[in-house]
Amino acid sequence: MRKGWKNLGAVVMAMALGMAVLNGCAGGKAQDAADQMEAEASAGDLTDSQPEEGEADEGAAGPETESSSLEADRTKETAPAMEDRDETVYVTGDKVNLRKDGYLSAEVAEVVPIGTELKRTGYSDTWSRVEYDGSTLYISTQYVSTSKPEIPEQVPAGTVLENGGVAVAMDPSWEFADYSKINSGTATLYKSQAADKKGITVCVNAGHGTQGGSSVKTLCHPDGSPKVVTGSTQAGATSAIAVSAGMEFLDGTPEAKVTLAAAKIFKEKLLAEGYDVLMIRETDDVQLDNIARTVIANNMADCHLALHWDSSTNDKGAFYMSVPDIASYKNMYPVSQYWQQHNALGESVIGGLRNAGVKIFSNGAMGMDLTQTSYSTIPSIDIELGDKGSDYSQPTLEKLAAGMVAGINAYFGK
Numbered sequence: 001m002r003k004g005w006k007n008l009g010a011v012v013m014a015m016a017l018g019m020a021v022l023n024g025c026a027g028g029k030a031q032d033a034a035d036q037m038e039a040e041a042s043a044g045d046l047t048d049s050q051p052e053e054g055e056a057d058e059g060a061a062g063p064e065t066e067s068s069s070l071e072a073d074r075t076k077e078t079a080p081a082m083e084d085r086d087e088t089v090y091v092t093g094d095k096v097n098l099r100k101d102g103y104l105s106a107e108v109a110e111v112v113p114i115g116t117e118l119k120r121t122g123y124s125d126t127w128s129r130v131e132y133d134g135s136t137l138y139i140s141t142q143y144v145s146t147s148k149p150e151i152p153e154q155v156p157a158g159t160v161l162e163n164g165g166v167a168v169a170m171d172p173s174w175e176f177a178d179y180s181k182i183n184s185g186t187a188t189l190y191k192s193q194a195a196d197k198k199g200i201t202v203c204v205n206a207g208h209g210t211q212g213g214s215s216v217k218t219l220c221h222p223d224g225s226p227k228v229v230t231g232s233t234q235a236g237a238t239s240a241i242a243v244s245a246g247m248e249f250l251d252g253t254p255e256a257k258v259t260l261a262a263a264k265i266f267k268e269k270l271l272a273e274g275y276d277v278l279m280i281r282e283t284d285d286v287q288l289d290n291i292a293r294t295v296i297a298n299n300m301a302d303c304h305l306a307l308h309w310d311s312s313t314n315d316k317g318a319f320y321m322s323v324p325d326i327a328s329y330k331n332m333y334p335v336s337q338y339w340q341q342h343n344a345l346g347e348s349v350i351g352g353l354r355n356a357g358v359k360i361f362s363n364g365a366m367g368m369d370l371t372q373t374s375y376s377t378i379p380s381i382d383i384e385l386g387d388k389g390s391d392y393s394q395p396t397l398e399k400l401a402a403g404m405v406a407g408i409n410a411y412f413g414k
């Protein structure tokens with residue numbers, strides 16, 4: 001298997017010791033099934049009151065540099081008068097909002113990465129009117145320039161990082177890559193040094209951890225059909241939040257911190273067991289939406305596990321998000337080709353967790369229509385390792401990781 005190593009071709013970018021040289025990225029992807037309950041809590045996500053959205057306007061780059069009079073102009077509820085322009089401009093900040101109108105509380109239509117080329121048709125000191133993807137939108141004038149910004153250099157395929165991993169970016173030619181809106185970040189591929197190598201790559205996806213991800217929406221299903229099960233996103237919706245922020249444990253710890261800690265432990269155990277590992281995220285923020293994460297996994301790994309904790313509070317136990325038993329969903333490509341594998345992987349992992357002494361919720365499966373599942377072309381699950389009320393101490397995370405490794409061994413017959 002190990003398809004990852006063959007596909008490194010055009011997709012590797014340099015990262016220095018886990019610091020993405022490429023800091024780009026923007027868009028978002030649809031909310032995952034796993035996050036559905038959590039999403040309820042953040043139903044207001046798309047308003048401008050969300051702090052992360054504000055940040056996007058300022059660009060990731062940094063401090064507000066506008067004068068206060070510009071700020072006043074930018075925040076008033078009508079677009080300023082504009083001079084006509086007909087020129088090409090480039091986005092100079094990262095994760096910059098394109099809004100539906102020229103004021104700060106106007107709806108965000110897109111979030112674009114540094115270097116994005118736009119046609120400017122209107123100019124004022126504060127806002128510029130631009131054409132993007134066939135739409136007329138508005139961007140803060142301070143984040144565009146007629147000269148092209150320097151964009152971090154891409155390095156040749158197969159570049160090995162100092163930490164032994166290989167940075168992997170999404171190849172835009174991959175199936176479903178076009179559906180992703182946040183994809184300037186990189187995942188990292190690690191090769192096992194164990195004596196007994198499995199020749200199998202496991203994608204470990206630490207849930208959440210994409211700054212600005214809740215201000216962008218992506219299609220729930222590649223065919224544009226509506227969601228069939230209500231989770232964080234209601235059934236009937238065709239688009240959902242790209243990457244939600246995740247819940248907070250009862251002690252206030254963000255879920256994204258715990259999924260990351262668990263992912264790192266899981267990675268080490270997999271490598272020791274002889275598996276190669278594709279880590280989607282190794283820091284607090286990776287600019288990869290749920291679709292980008294899934295597409296990279298599809299092309300670089302042999303199975304995909306997204307780690308989450310649920311938003312209930314009663315420590316109800318672990319379960320995986322199974323493919324819901326709804327014909328229209330099971331008949332939709334690519335779910336139609338892979339749903340048995342998703343469920344088989346889920347059953348194996350739940351079995352491994354149960355044998356490791358982990359409490360399991362109900363029968364260990366909950367049917368959910370997730371973005372991840374909807375775009376997966378390898379065995380792929382969202383695993384909820386507990387909830388807001390669960391212990392997430394180091395020994396518990398070790399136990400959970402050991403159980404998941406045993407489940408993967410069972411799935412691949414190792």
Ligand SMILES: [Zn+2]
Nearest residue numbers: 035207308309
């Ligand atoms: Zn989650």
